[in-house]
Amino acid sequence: xxxxxxxxxxxxxxxxxxxxxxxxxxxxxxxxxxxxxxxxxxxxxxxxxxxxxxxxxxxxxxxxxxxxxxxxxxxxxxxxxxxxxxxxxxxxxxxxxxxxxxxxxxxxxxxxxxxxxxxxxxxxxxxxxxxxxxxxxxxxxxxxxxxxxxxxxxxxxx
Amino acid sequence: xxxxxxxxxxxxxxxxxxxxxxxxxxxxxxxxxxxxxxxxxxxxxxxxxxxxxxxxxxxxxxxxxxxxxxxxxxxxxxxxxxxxxxxxxxxxxxxxxxxxxxxxxxxxxxxxxxxxxxxxxxxxxxxxxxxxxxxxxxxxxxxxxxxxxxxxxxxxxxxxxxxxxxxxxxxxxxxxxxxxxxxxxxxxxxxxxxxxxxxxxx
Numbered sequence: 571x572x573x574x575x576x577x578x579x580x581x582x583x584x585x586x587x588x589x590x591x592x593x594x595x596x597x598x599x600x601x602x603x604x605x606x607x608x609x610x611x612x613x614x615x616x617x618x619x620x621x622x623x624x625x626x627x628x629x630x631x632x633x634x635x636x637x638x639x640x641x642x643x644x645x646x647x648x649x650x651x652x653x654x655x656x657x658x659x660x661x662x663x664x665x666x667x668x669x670x671x672x673x674x675x676x677x678x679x680x681x682x683x684x685x686x687x688x689x690x691x692x693x694x695x696x697x698x699x700x701x702x703x704x705x706x707x708x709x710x711x712x713x714x715x716x717x718x719x720x721x722x723x724x725x726x727x728x
Numbered sequence: 729x730x731x732x733x734x735x736x737x738x739x740x741x742x743x744x745x746x747x748x749x750x751x752x753x754x755x756x757x758x759x760x761x762x763x764x765x766x767x768x769x770x771x772x773x774x775x776x777x778x779x780x781x782x783x784x785x786x787x788x789x790x791x792x793x794x795x796x797x798x799x800x801x802x803x804x805x806x807x808x809x810x811x812x813x814x815x816x817x818x819x820x821x822x823x824x825x826x827x828x829x830x831x832x833x834x835x836x837x838x839x840x841x842x843x844x845x846x847x848x849x850x851x852x853x854x855x856x857x858x859x860x861x862x863x864x865x866x867x868x869x870x871x872x873x874x875x876x877x878x879x880x881x882x883x884x885x886x887x888x889x890x891x892x893x894x895x896x897x898x899x900x901x902x903x904x905x906x907x908x909x910x911x912x913x914x915x916x917x918x919x920x921x922x923x924x925x926x927x928x929x930x
Binding site for chain 2: 618619664695696
């Protein structure tokens with residue numbers, strides 16, 4: 571574990587628990603290797619174009635450290651995310667039912683406690699407030715840009 | 729000008745155009761951010777029609793159009809529409825996807841890109857309107873229609889009462905021949921509600 575502890579000076583404190591968890595599994599299995607990916611991020615958006623744009627930005631930021639899981643249908647995300655060990659969720663708002671509000675509410679009620687970053691073209695203050703009340707951790711206005719997305723990532727401590 | 733609009737005080741109409749200007753600016757900024765071109769904005773106009781909305785946007789009478797339509801679920805009764813000629817939509821999809829498309833290739837991926845563009849521009853325009861007027865709008869998912877001009881703007885949304893376009897704004901991409909129109913179509917009741925909100929605010 572010494573080698574792992576030394577690594578801690580080089581990586582974000584927020585990532586350390588995940589790294590240690592993964593390393594301990596590989597260590598017990600009798601070998602040590604760099605564990606990638608160390609994050610699993612859900613992209614929930616009915617727009618293929620929008621998911622591709624976001625994925626491209628997240629790849630720039632995290633490279634192979636993040637596994638990006640695409641959900642074109644929010645109903646599938648609602649089923650998979652609470653038990654899927656997701657590090658964070660990027661969630662669109664305006665989608666066929668369940669919409670982003672309902673999905674957000676459901677994920678929080680199901681016990682999902684990690685960051686949920688709402689992404690929407692809806693720039694209304696009332697919408698942002700509603701998301702905050704429902705448990706959103708951050709809000710990114712579309713269109714996506716690196717600056718806005720990275721700022722949200724910093725804000726939630728990813 | 730219709731009776732409905734002439735009944736609206738000048739100050740309210742000015743305020744409505746100003747609010748529309750803010751929203752259009754927001755939409756244009758988003759379009760420019762997505763496409764990388766400067767977007768030229770024409771001053772939004774207020775218009776009103778009864779049953780022939782197609783006549784309002786004569787530029788598209790002879791062309792196939794791509795329309796992205798998003799209904800308001802609450803806050804106001806109506807819909808917002810982004811209209812492009814089909815050729816314009818293909819040109820925009822080219823830029824968004826960074827690949828050369830022809831008319832036959834205007835398939836699901838290109839349509840998804842245009843749909844998202846519409847969602848963003850409509851969100852910019854109507855979201856600004858909501859913010860300024862203190863109205864909370866919620867939206868249905870946007871829909872795309874690729875068709876001739878026979879159902880321009882109205883689509884399948886038929887109401888017995890007259891409808892008003894309160895905003896018609898043209899966004900032109902500088903450096904290429906692509907124009908688009910954003911329009912908000914409201915029921916008379918919502919139009920009256922909106923003008924009352926403005927009257928209260930000024």
